[in-house]
Amino acid sequence: MTRIRWFGTNWKMNKSPQTAREWTTAVGTYMAEMPADQRLFVMPPYPLLPQILQDTKGTGLIVGAQNCHWVTSGAFTGEVSPQLLKEIGAHNVLLGHAERRKQFGETDEMIGRKASAALRVGLGVVLCIGEDASIKDDPATTRSFLEKQLSIALGDIPALAPEQLVVAYEPVWAIGVGADPPAVYEVAEQLRVIRHVVDQIVNEHVPIVYGGSVTLENGPSLLTETVADGLFIGRHALDPAMFIRIIQTALGERSVVE
């Protein structure tokens, strides 16, 4: 069976309609020649979703939201329902990102409700999990922490369609400007643990991607020296040329130095 490789980016609170269009144009050109065993996904801010869905129709780009509520409609000011995302044509939704957990108080239970609701309306889900710096050097604690995040988030999910769920391992200590760059040996073991736990919980094959300070330099080893099925990239994928270079380099189609 061909191994599918996943490359995604979360734009966080970045980009304008204009710079989003420049990005989708450049990535669309790459995707026109892209091998069938690759999946690319992007999570723009909510207001850019309709534009990007329209501009990338037929390219195969998977376009998703960065969050959603677990309820279909109602008095939840500022929230967006999975049903609405589905109706506007979004393909998937990012849930459990470390920034949502830390800055907006999202708990494993809330993320579990969101995952269940999103999957039930037929959206794909990219579920983020990851430990913070305080436990990273304690393998047993990290293991049980990741197991708990997974078992609560996936505790009430329906039967999955193929490729409907992706798990993103994003250790909190490795995310964003000023974070510790991840060493492959540090994340390889956790990725193995996650693979094992996910296989126990879910019948369907669930791709697992690595995210957190992925760069042109560390992308190849993070992809090829671990069990990761792909890479989830933040700030270094805001530039579409760099996003494409990271993909091509990680897949061995280009070298880091050219």
Ligand SMILES: O=C(CO)COP(=O)(O)O
């Ligand atoms: O949070 C991330 C993707 O969701 C990763 O962000 P960075 O690649 O900027 O560390």
